[in-house]
Amino acid sequence: MSESNSNPDRMLTMELEREIQQFLFDEADAVDSRQFERWLEFFAEDLRYWIPLRKNMPGKGKHPDVGGDRDAAWIDDDMETLRKRVAQILTGVHWAEEPPSRVVHLVTNIRIKPIQDSADHHVFSNIIVHRNRLETESDLIVARREDKIRRAGGLLKIYRRTIYLNHHTLTAKNLSFFV
Amino acid sequence: MTMQRAHALLTDDAGEIDRRVFSDPDLFQMEMGKIFNKTWLFVGHESQIPQVGDFIQSRMGVDSVIVTRDREGTIRVLLNTCRHRGMKVCRYDEGNTRLFYCPYHAWTYDLSGRLVNLPHAENYESFDKARWSLKQAPHVTSFRGFIWATWDEAAQPFEEYLGDLRQPLWDGLGPWDGGDGEVEIISGTLKWIVPCNWKIIAENFAGDPLHEPSHASVNRVRLGPGGRRDPLGKLFLTHFPTGHGFVVEQFDPSVDRGFYAASPATAEYHRISMQKRYARLGERAGTPLVLGTVFPNAAIHTSQPRTLMVAHPLTADKTEMWRMFFVDKDAPQEVKDYLRRYYMAYGGPGGMTEQDDMENWTYAFQATLSDNCRTLPFNYGAALKMQPLDTQIAGTVSAELMSEQNTRNYYKVWAACMDKD
Ligand code: FES
Numbered sequence: 249m250s251e252s253n254s255n256p257d258r259m260l261t262m263e264l265e266r267e268i269q270q271f272l273f274d275e276a277d278a279v280d281s282r283q284f285e286r287w288l289e290f291f292a293e294d295l296r297y298w299i300p301l302r303k304n305m306p307g308k309g310k311h312p313d314v315g316g317d318r319d320a321a322w323i324d325d326d327m328e329t330l331r332k333r334v335a336q337i338l339t340g341v342h343w344a345e346e347p348p349s350r351v352v353h354l355v356t357n358i359r360i361k362p363i364q365d366s367a368d369h370h371v372f373s374n375i376i377v378h379r380n381r382l383e384t385e386s387d388l389i390v391a392r393r394e395d396k397i398r399r400a401g402g403l404l405k406i407y408r409r410t411i412y413l414n415h416h417t418l419t420a421k422n423l424s425f426f427v
Numbered sequence: 428m429t430m431q432r433a434h435a436l437l438t439d440d441a442g443e444i445d446r447r448v449f450s451d452p453d454l455f456q457m458e459m460g461k462i463f464n465k466t467w468l469f470v471g472h473e474s475q476i477p478q479v480g481d482f483i484q485s486r487m488g489v490d491s492v493i494v495t496r497d498r499e500g501t502i503r504v505l506l507n508t509c510r511h512r513g514m515k516v517c518r519y520d521e522g523n524t525r526l527f528y529c530p531y532h533a534w535t536y537d538l539s540g541r542l543v544n545l546p547h548a549e550n551y552e553s554f555d556k557a558r559w560s561l562k563q564a565p566h567v568t569s570f571r572g573f574i575w576a577t578w579d580e581a582a583q584p585f586e587e588y589l590g591d592l593r594q595p596l597w598d599g600l601g602p603w604d605g606g607d608g609e610v611e612i613i614s615g616t617l618k619w620i621v622p623c624n625w626k627i628i629a630e631n632f633a634g635d636p637l638h639e640p641s642h643a644s645v646n647r648v649r650l651g652p653g654g655r656r657d658p659l660g661k662l663f664l665t666h667f668p669t670g671h672g673f674v675v676e677q678f679d680p681s682v683d684r685g686f687y688a689a690s691p692a693t694a695e696y697h698r699i700s701m702q703k704r705y706a707r708l709g710e711r712a713g714t715p716l717v718l719g720t721v722f723p724n725a726a727i728h729t730s731q732p733r734t735l736m737v738a739h740p741l742t743a744d745k746t747e748m749w750r751m752f753f754v755d756k757d758a759p760q761e762v763k764d765y766l767r768r769y770y771m772a773y774g775g776p777g778g779m780t781e782q783d784d785m786e787n788w789t790y791a792f793q794a795t796l797s798d799n800c801r802t803l804p805f806n807y808g809a810a811l812k813m814q815p816l817d818t819q820i821a822g823t824v825s826a827e828l829m830s831e832q833n834t835r836n837y838y839k840v841w842a843a844c845m846d847k848d
């Protein structure tokens with residue numbers, strides 16, 4: 249969760265900052281309004297969409313409280329798996345999301361840092377995701393998020409998304425919605 | 428409470444089961460004493476505590492326990508409550524230590540649970556430290572690296588508890604090649620809470636092939652050529668007198684099945700491993716376990732995916748599911764990486780298979796709460812009169828796959844535990 253690989257010398261223009269913010273808000277809007285095919289367009293083919301586990305570890309010391317790269321995680325998707333998740337919802341027989349849940353993403357605290365030696369950007373944000381399902385079943389997920397974004401063929405694309413949940417033991421019965 | 432209270436809730440040879448079994452708080456309280464304090468429970472794997480001083484926090488029923496490897500290398504299972512006034516002495520998920528230091532008044536215990544230090548010891552009259560150790564499970568055993576413990580001093584040995592399941596489970600928990608190597612848990616346990624009774628989860632894995640419609644969507648999307656996995660052979664249900672229930676498959680082990688085609692490295696490793704397995708185990712390689720429940724609450728997928736789930740009871744209406752994944756320790760890293768991602772896409776709260784189970788369990792459970800709903804028993808009657816099949820497969824095997832024999836057996840054993848003095 250370090251922001252140290254940014255280059256303070258490369259200035260962000262206001263236009264670019266606005267563009268990236270708008271991009272993230274549009275992305276949230278696509279998934280919340282259930283335009284899943286459109287939502288997939290926000291991601292690059294070499295995507296890693298990763299939600300590691302959180303651990304209770306000594307606050308002092310060298311043991312990270314986040315699961316490692318090769319550890320079990322809540323989600324560790326490439327583009328192919330993400331497409332399958334979308335296809336699963338669209339089958340109409342994915343009972344965990346049928347009838348559909350209502351999901352809202354709040355995306356806040358956005359900070360944008362250029363990635364050194366590249367034209368890409370590292371975008372930090374905090375998110376709150378609310379799911380309501382059927383009558384009163386409700387889940388609230390809070391997380392810190394890190395995206396890596398590049399421009400390809402004129403379009404911004406997320407190629408790496410890491411979501412650090414604030415939760416240790418999940419109180420949501422499943423993650424059939426996109427965090 | 429009558430002697431046959433639990434049995435009275437099962438009728439028609441357990442083909443019908445009273446809904447109170449899943450939601451009555453008194454029954455839940457009884458289960459904690461008569462099942463979770465009596466049977467063998469899964470607590471962890473040796474690969475999680477390889478070194479002296481290593482520990483993990485685990486659970487047995489509603490209790491937090493610490494699984495440690497002490498200075499002699501012995502695995503200990505300690506109740507995670509300070510003998511002074513109850514505080515948890517360990518609140519880290521894992522680590523390496525010499526001592527567990529209680530943050531409340533600083534009573535301090537070693538890796539074997541012995542009280543080694545307390546402040547103001549001089550103010551207690553003839554204080555006998557030995558009487559104030561952490562409570563320790565009297566029997567702990569490692570079965571191919573998988574650690575099981577029981578609170579029951581008089582418990583039968585674990586291998587006896589497995590009975591005829593011992594050999595197939597031994598084969599199922601080892602490496603693919605059928606040799607003496609080891610498997611390892613991929614670091615990290617998925618923990619999440621499902622609002623339903625723990626038995627609804629445990630019985631599902633004990634063998635409920637009729638719940639296939641739950642997984643229609645993942646099968647359609649295809650995580651593998653056979654739906655959510657590679658195509659399986661002929662399937663059977665088998666169950667055991669101590670309550671365990673498994674699904675077994677049967678195929679010709681001399682023929683390569685071309686599994687894991689999506690990952691050439693994994694396919695190759697699997698193909699070579701299976702050849703060795705056949706050479707070592709012979710025909711036994713052709714009747715492996717697929718998945719099942721070791722009574723009462725440990726569910727193991729031994730083939731594809733390879734994963735272990737524990738349904739830890741919290742209250743009658745809440746269960747904490749723990750899921751971990753395992754791979755051959757000696758598999759190439761590329762194979763481990765591929766399998767890890769496949770297993771996670773399959774199981775856990777984000778798993779494309781398991782998500783739908785949680786939906787069904789949650790809302791099925793809701794309908795065990797009202798008096799009105801409780802007038803209607805649940806039905807477990809599929810293939811009620813089926814004759815057992817005479818076969819080499821261990822346990823009592825059903826000739827009909829679409830049977831609820833495993834779940835009926837599970838509840839009969841549950842009732843026998845509950846009605847025992
Ligand atoms: S409760 Fe642990 S020292 Fe008092």
Ligand SMILES: [Fe+2]
Pocket residue numbers: 631638641642780781784
């Ligand atoms: Fe299932």
